[in-house]
Each structure stands twice: as structure tokens, then as C-alpha cells.
Amino acid sequence: MNNSEPHPVVHVEYPDWVDSIxxxxxxYASDEDRMRxxxxxxxxxxxxxxxxxxxxxxxxxQSGRLVAVGMNSVVRLSNCTxxxxxxxxxxxxxxxxxxxxxxPGLPAHDLYTSCEPCAMCLGAxxxxxxxxxxxxxxxxxxxxxxxxxxxxFPESYxxxxxxxxxxxxxxxxxxxxxxxxxxxxxxxxxxxx
Amino acid sequence: MNNSEPHPVVHVEYPDWVDSIxxxxxxYASDEDRMRxxxxxxxxxxxxxxxxxxxxxxxxxQSGRLVAVGMNSVVRLSNCTxxxxxxxxxxxxxxxxxxxxxxPGLPAHDLYTSCEPCAMCLGAxxxxxxxxxxxxxxxxxxxxxxxxxxxxFPESYxxxxxxxxxxxxxxxxxxxxxxxxxxxxxxxxxxxx
Numbered sequence: 001m002n003n004s005e006p007h008p009v010v011h012v013e014y015p016d017w018v019d020s021i022x023x024x025x026x027x028y029a030s031d032e033d034r035m036r037x038x039x040x041x042x043x044x045x046x047x048x049x050x051x052x053x054x055x056x057x058x059x060x061x062q063s064g065r066l067v068a069v070g071m072n073s074v075v076r077l078s079n080c081t082x083x084x085x086x087x088x089x090x091x092x093x094x095x096x097x098x099x100x101x102x103x104p105g106l107p108a109h110d111l112y113t114s115c116e117p118c119a120m121c122l123g124a125x126x127x128x129x130x131x132x133x134x135x136x137x138x139x140x141x142x143x144x145x146x147x148x149x150x151x152x153f154p155e156s157y158x159x160x161x162x163x164x165x166x167x168x169x170x171x172x173x174x175x176x177x178x179x180x181x182x183x184x185x186x187x188x189x190x191x192x193x
Numbered sequence: 194m195n196n197s198e199p200h201p202v203v204h205v206e207y208p209d210w211v212d213s214i215x216x217x218x219x220x221y222a223s224d225e226d227r228m229r230x231x232x233x234x235x236x237x238x239x240x241x242x243x244x245x246x247x248x249x250x251x252x253x254x255q256s257g258r259l260v261a262v263g264m265n266s267v268v269r270l271s272n273c274t275x276x277x278x279x280x281x282x283x284x285x286x287x288x289x290x291x292x293x294x295x296x297p298g299l300p301a302h303d304l305y306t307s308c309e310p311c312a313m314c315l316g317a318x319x320x321x322x323x324x325x326x327x328x329x330x331x332x333x334x335x336x337x338x339x340x341x342x343x344x345x346f347p348e349s350y351x352x353x354x355x356x357x358x359x360x361x362x363x364x365x366x367x368x369x370x371x372x373x374x375x376x377x378x379x380x381x382x383x384x385x386x
Contacts, residue, residue, distance in 0.1 A: 007211065008261070008287035012203035068201070074292045079283055080320040086274055094201035099267045120320065123313030123343045127273040150316045151352035159344035 010079065012090055015050040018069065027064035034059050034112045035136055035171045037069070042084070042114040042179045045071040046186065052147070053183035054115050056084040058092040058101070061108040061131060067101075068092035085113050085121040089128045102129030110134060114176045115142050116169075119150030126160055133160070134168040136176025145184050203272065205283055208243040211262065220257035227252050227305045228329055228364045230262070235277070235307040235372045238264040239379065245340070246376035247308050249277040251285040251294070254301040254324060260294075261285035278306050278314040282321045295322030303327060307369045308335050309362075312343030319353055326353070327361040329369025338377050 021044045028034045034057060041055030052072035059066055070088030074080055088111065093099055101109040110132040111125060116139045125133050139149045157167055214237045221227045227250060234248030245265035252259055263281030267273055281304065286292055294302040303325040304318060309332045318326050332342045350360055 007207050008284050010203075010205035010283045010287050012205070014200050018200065074320075078286050078290055078292045080286060080292050080322070081274065081279055081283055081317050090203045090272055090274055091201050093271050093273060094203050097271055099271045099273050118316055118320075119349070120313050120316030123311055123316055124274050126343050127267075127311075127313065129273070150319050151346075151349035153344075153346060153348060155346060156312070156344035 010077075012073070012077065012079075012082065012087060014069075014091075015045075015048065015071070015073075015076065017044055017048050017050070020044075022066070022069055024066055026066075028059055028066060029064050031112075031134055031168065031171050034064070034110075035114070035134060036175070037066070038084075038112040038114045039136060039172060039176050039179060041069050041071050042176070043182070045084075046179060046183045050076050053145075053179045054084040054113070056088040056111060056113040058088050058109055058111055058130065061110045063107065067109060068095060081120065083118065083121050085111060085117055086124055088113075089124055093128075100127070100129035102131065112171075114179065115139075116149065117152075118148070119152050119156070122152055122156055122160070125165065126163065131164065132166040132168060134171055136170070136172050137180060138170065138173065141173070141177045141180055145180055203270075205266070205270065205272075205275065205280060207262070207284075208238075208241065208264070208266075208269065210237055210241050210243070213237075215259070215262055217259055219259075221252055221259060222257050224305075224327055224361065224364050227257070227303075228307070228327060229368070230259070231277075231305045231307045232329060232365060232369050232372060234262050234264050235369070236375070238277075239372060239376045243269050246338075246372045247277040247306070249281040249304060249306040251281050251302055251304055251323065254303045256300065260302060261288060274313065276311065276314050278304060278310055279317055281306075282317055286321075293320070293322035295324065305364075307372065308332075309342065310345075311341070312345050312349070315345055315349055315353070318358065319356065324357065325359040325361060327364055329363070329365050330373060331363065331366065334366070334370045334373055338373055
């Protein structure tokens with residue numbers, strides 16, 4: 001390490017394949033439609049070798065318009081914070097130009113994530129301004145791969161619910177879990193071992 | 194929102210004042226020396242109007258060499274994830290070129306933060322690879338300003354400790370708290386109200 005080098009700048013960008021997987025022009029009507037996209041992103045991330053088996057997407061709740069996606073980019077961008085949900089929050093907030101998705105003048109936004117969030121992402125969900133958190137596979141599915149969720153407890157969810165965030169579990173769970181299994185079959189890197 | 198616009202790219206950078214506050218060339222021997230820097234960063238962030246009253250720094254544990262600082266940049270960069278600790282993790286990992294600071298060939302790294310971490314940052318602390326988490330002011334100090342820590346419980350700390358992370362509390366707490374009070378006196382924006 002050389003202390004005279006310039007300060008680092010972190011650039012958070014999508015991988016090249018994003019437009020081949022994500023249709024930005026359509027609307028996504030149902031929870032299943034929206035989750036299917038989050039899972040497709042998780043699968044593309046594994047198949048392209050760009051990261052862990054986790055994908056997320058943020059939609060306008062009423063219109064079903066897609067605002068941002070996120071894919072696990074921890075290894076690709078050498079950054080422990082870049083889980084799929086975190087990238088989705090960052091990209092959505094950059095796009096709307098606000099540090100919260102819950103602000104006057106903006107429609108309600110919901111997060112869809114292919115797997116139950118870790119402690120970091122659950123905390124960020126509270127700060128993000130989304131009104132619903134919808135997940136596919138559960139922490140027990142992720143644990144089978146030795147991915148760890150960190151200090152998340154039942155009270156953690158109660159805390160969010162008391163602040164008005166709705167939690168919806170196990171949407172297309174089998175499809176989401178299949179991507180975790182694909183990753184394991186490929187001997188993917190477990191970066192939070 | 195126009196779905197034909199280019200994809201967002203998030204750039205995470207230090208504010209301009211960083212080199213006027215941070216001496217990158219010296220080493221920082223004691224916990225107090227290191228915390229004093231984190232607090233100086235928090236104070237400069239308030240005095241410069243670049244963000245909330247929270248600063249952090251990551252050091253090589255043995256040498257006392259400074260690796261990165263972080264300052265709350267939520268409003269400045271329109272990004273709910275950019276708490277001081279998160280920025281410090283991102284910058285440190287960018288600098289060492291690894292998604293974890295705990296990897297063969299790297300010395301041990303410790304995090305110093307001017308205030309007790311929120312749920313997101315505590316989760317990220319686990320993923321970051323730091324071996325000690327040292328904080329100044331406590332959550333009760335932050336709560337006086339209506340800053341919220343989110344779903345953090347005593348078990349959350351036990352979880353980190355069981356995984357080998359040492360927690361050190363209340364280092365230069367009064368100095369850290371004084372910056373929170375300065376922010377309140379300035380009617381600073383409480384962005385997680």
C-alpha cells in the first residue's frame with residue numbers, strides 16, 4: 001500500500017449482460033412476474049460467472065414499472081457491500097435522484113429479491129424507503145450452500161413491520177432455490193464462508 | 194422516469210475536503226489516536242455541510258497505517274447505503290483489491306467509527322473482514338438526534354463476537370457525542386427520521 005496514491009473511487013455498474021436478460025420496457029404486473037425477473041437476474045449472474053446466485057429488482061408498486069435491478073457483485077467489484085439488494089437500492093436511488101424511495105412526489109416502491117436478505121441488506125431495506133420486501137428462497141436454502149445471513153432474528157422482521165414494511169415470503173421459492181443449487185453444482189465461490 | 198435512458202452508474206468518492214483533514218502519511222498508534230481521526234472526519238462532514246455527523250476509518254491493526262476513511266454521504270450522493278462505515282469498507286477494499294480485509298497476505302484490519310453502527314453497517318462489519326469494531330458514541334447518543342440504528346439487538350453483537358470480531362465501546366465518547374450535538378445545533382437534516 002502506497003499512501004501517496006490517489007484516493008480510490010468506487011464505480012458501481014451493471015455487468016454487460018444486463019440488457020440481454022432484463023426487459024426494461026414492459027411492466028410487471030404480479031408478484032410472480034416481478035420475482036421471476038429477480039430470479040432471472042440471479043441465474044444470469046451465475047451462468048455468466050459475474051457473481052453469487054442472488055438477484056433483486058425494484059418496481060413501482062402500482063404501475064409495475066421496473067426501476068432497477070441488482071445482482072451480487074461482491075467478487076466482481078471487490079466490494080463486500082455489493083449484495084444484489086444493495087446494488088438495486090443504489091441504482092434505484094441514483095435513478096430517481098433521492099436517498100429514499102419513499103418521498104413526496106414518488107410512487108411507492110417494492111423490493112423483490114431472489115433470496116432472503118442478510119443482516120446488512122435487511123437494515124438497508126429499512127433505510128431504502130421501499131414499502132414491501134418480497135423474497136423467494138429462504139435463509140435455510142442459502143445455508144445449504146454455506147452462505148450466511150448474519151445477525152437476523154425474528155425481532156428484526158418485527159422491527160421492519162412495525163415501521164410499515166410488509167414482508168412477503170417464499171414467492172417462487174423453488175425457482176429461486178434452483179439457482180442456488182446451480183451455483184453449488186458449479187462449485188461457485190462462497191465468499192462469506 | 195424514462196426507460197430508454199442509459200443505466201445509472203454510481204460513483205463513490207470522497208468530498209473535496211478530505212486531504213485537509215486526514216493525514217495519510219503518519220501512523221496512528223493507539224485506539225484514541227485512531228478514533229480521534231474518525232471523529233475529525235465526522236466533524237468535518239458536518240462543518241462542510243457534506244453529510245450526517247458520522248465518520249469512520251480503517252487501519253492496519255499492528256502498524257497503525259491508515260487504509261481508508263468514510264463519512265456519511267447519504268444525502269450528498271443520494272444513496273441510503275453510504276453510511277460512514279460502508280464507505281470506509283468500500284474504499285478500503287477497493288484499495289487492497291479484495292472483497293474482504295481478512296485474507297492471506299493482508300495484515301489484520303480494524304474499523305473505528307465515531308458512533309455505534311446501525312443494523313446495515315453491523316451486518317457489513319461481519320462481511321468486511323475487520324477483526325475489531327471500535328466505536329465512540331452509543332446508539333442512545335444518536336437516538337437523542339432521532340437517528341435510528343435499526344434492528345440491532347444484544348444478540349447481534351454476540352453473533353459477531355462468536356465469529357471472532359472484538360467490540361470496543363465508548364472510546365472518546367464525549368468527543369464523538371459533541372459532533373452529534375453540533376449537528377443538532379445546526380439543525381442538520383435527519384435523513385432516517
